Amino acid sequence: MAGRKGQNLLEQALTIAQASGRSHQVRLNSLLRLAARWHSLASATIYFPDPKGAVLQRRFSTLATPSGHSCHIPCGAGLAGRTAATLSPQSASADLLHPDEPCSGNGSIVALPLLDGDRLFAVLALESGAADVAQEAVDAAGTLAPVFSLTVAGLAADEEAEEAQRNLSLLSALAKLLSSPQPRGVLLHRLMQLCTSSGLSSCAIVRLKQRNSGKERVIRSCRRGMGDKLPDLLEKEAALAVHVCATETTCAEELGDDSSYRYALCTPLGSNGAALGTMTLFGGLELTAPKQIELAETVARLLSGAMAEAICKEQIKTYDSESEKKLKELSLLYRMSNTMLSTIQLNKLIHLTLTALTSGPTPFFDRAMLFLTNERSGMLLGMLGVTTETSPSLSTQNGGSDDILSSRWDISDEEMAAQRNSEFCRQVQGRRLELDGTLNIASQAVLEKRLIYIPEEGGIGGALHSGRSALAASPLIAHGQAVGAVLVDNALTHKPINQEHLRFLQLFTNQAGMAIENSMLYNKIEDANHQLSEAQEHLLQKERLAAIGEMAAGIAHELKGPLVSIGGFAGRLARKLPQDTSEWAHADLIVREVLRLEGILSEILLFSKKTTICYTRCDLSDIVKESLAVVTPPLEEKRISVNAKFPRQKLVLLGDGQQLKQVFINIILNALDAMGTGGALNIQASAGELDDKEAVQVKISDTGGGIPLESLNSIFTPFFTTKGSGTGLGLPIANRIITNHGGKIQVTNNPGLGVEFRVILPKHW
DSSP states (O other): OOOHHHHHHHHHHHHOOOOOOOOTHHHHHEEEEEEEETTSSSEEEEEEEEETEEEEEEEEEESSSTTTEEEETTTTHHHHHHHHHSSSOOOEGGGGGGGTOOOSSSSSEEHHHHHHHEEEEEEEEEEESSSOOOOOHHHHHHHHHHHHHHHHHHHHHHHHHHHHHHHHHHHHHHHHHHHHHOOOOHHHHHHHHHHHHHOOEEEEEEEEEOTSSSEEEEEEEETOOOGGGHHHHHHHHHHHHHHHHHSSSSSEEOOOSSSGGGGEEEEEEEETTTTEEEEEEEEEEGGGGGHHHHHHHHHHHHHHHHHHHHHHHHHHHHHHHHHHHHHHHOOOOHHHHHHHHHHHOHHHHHHHHHHHHHHHOOSOSSHHHHHHHHETTTTTEEEEEEEETTTTOOEOOOTOOOGGOOOOEEHHHHHHHHHHHHHHHHHHTTOOSOHOOOOHHHHHHHHHTEEEEOOOOTTTTTOOSSSSSSSSEEEEETEEEEEEEEEEOTTTTTTOOHHHHHHHHHHHHHHHHHHHHHHHHHHHHHHHHHHHHEEEEEEEEHHHHHHHHHHHHHHHHHHHHHHHHHHHHHHHHHSOOOTTSHHHHHHHHHHHHHHHHHHHHHHHHHHOOOOOOOOOEEEEHHHHHHHHHHHHHHHHHTTTTTEEOOOOOOOOOEEEEHHHHHHHHHHHHHHHSOOOTTEEEEEEEEEEETTTTEEEEEHHHHHHOOOOOOGGTTSSSOOOOOOOOOOSSSHHHHHHHHTTOOOOOEEETTTTTEEEEEEEEOOOO
16 A cells, blocks of 8 residues: 555656646746645755755755745755765754754754765755654655656756856847947946846956056946945955956855855956956855856956957047147147247237137137236236137138148237227236246246246236136246246136146247247347437438538638628718618618627537537526526516526536536527517426436426427427527537536427426536
8 A cells, every 4th residue: 555655656746747838946846845745744845965065055945935045054064964964864853953944843854865876966854743754754755866856957957058048148248238339437337237137146346457547446236135235245355356366367255154145256357468457246156156157257358358449449549639639739839830930020929829828619728918027127017918708719821821730820900909908908917026936926937937837826916816716827938038928827717727738838838938039139120220220310410410510610700701891881881870861771780680690600600619618616506597697688578477496505516607508598598489478487496316316407498389299309400490580509509518518408398388498417426
């Protein structure tokens, strides 16, 4: 009867094992339920060892625990572990089981080794609610061993096929992912997600070495619910990555008791002998299987190749971008060089320089200011200020060629005028910066002859810079000397000033400095040439005047004798003739004209004669008073009021009193001729200064309406006169006398009002 019952059990077991419509996992669960039900057992559980036979890593049970749940029971631990270690049946109570061995109560449990020859392929545990498991149940389980072996082999084959299919799908998805053009960061994130979603691992981490820096970049992807474990995983992954980078070999390591990340597999990433980083996978014991290790290494090789390709593409893109940037920069510098060589107008060069820095769709800077060095005053003078708001787009002049490198910029007079009239430009032109490197960075750049950049600067003060944006100053160097500085900032947009902008600013100002220096030298040459031409003309004029003077002196000397005779005889006739006759009137006219001609001849002789100064101590106030006394009759005749002011102290100087009196007489008479009846003459004598030395001065002003502008530059020219009568020698004689004394005559013309002559004489001690 017992044999018949065993035969029926085996037949049912074979029917279940051979059910083609069910998976081997379902068949295995059905066999466990059949074994438990057949002998009224509480539960039946089967355990599978790892390939090395050191650990029971998987179980199927009739209890409520999930079917196919992973476990970790070392051989020799617990009931199932002892059975696997001894390859003999073992029994125990529930309190002696391993934590990974399921149990429904406090009954007895028997574990049986299932062998395929000498190889252990499973451990079958039977739980009874009674004190002992019936021997009949143990014997029946032994008869089911071949059926379990057949079912387990089928399950292994199915799982191996599924694993192969899963791995092929992973490699196919990976190849598709790597073939798509994506940035390196996006590629790594998606690859990590692919590793976790495909079942290859529960968590995947890639640690990359950053080029040219000691920092590392970490990309990770974990299954849902592992967020709280991530810090611990990252700590363990970092230590494992150090070991793998040192050995350059794949390393598998057991981490802990959690079955979801009990093991870690770390493999190096590298290409062409260069280490790129590591890839670490976390999972169960299956992760350490040779096929899984081979798959992980394959994924790592594909990833390394994709990363190397991405790095090459990024480098090529970077090189292309840098080459394009450098070509654009060189083109701008070349165009600037052509522009600098195209004009020598300093004003235009300054406008072009600052406009080039602040114009265009993407200007280098928001504002640019130019300061030029004044060595005499020890100051930096503000010349021009330009902003993006006042910078027009520079027009391009090709100069007869289509080549962009031969083109140059240009700016119109109207655009330059608009820049000069802007409020910002007026503020810059009103600035004077002391050449002290501790006060402002413009002076520091000029004195140290190098570009200065600081994030904040308050040294130029006022509304020019608020101190909230970065500021840079680059010197204008020409022939080893700093002729000025260009200041730039981004006070309008507050954008940062990067190193590329600073480098371009330095190259730009180097060219601008040479161009500005050349323009200044050209202007100096032009000024020198103009002065030389004027000096030559002046010498020629002096030679002509000298010749005229000599001729006039000879003529005057020859004419003076006959004029004396004519005047003498005409005077005798006048005295003998009655005054009421026409003959007397004619004789009197002859006498008066002879006297006038004698005066003219005397002035000509005085001007042409080389004067000698007889220096004596004299008081300038007394000289002016004596001059006024000489011209008092004509002053009274024209009813001209005189307002004369003299200081209490004496204005003593070394000079020729007679010649100086002639100077003031000539100036006063010239003023009388310019004024009509009822004018006003103001005279003021005082102490003064001439070339930083003590001097005395006299101011003589009239109300004669001033000197015509077209005649102002000729008033000291000999024989130049605007009067109907006169020789035109009064002011030239006065100017020569003052010049011989080492003094100056300064003229202040007020058209429509009058003119002021200021005579300044040194004291000579």
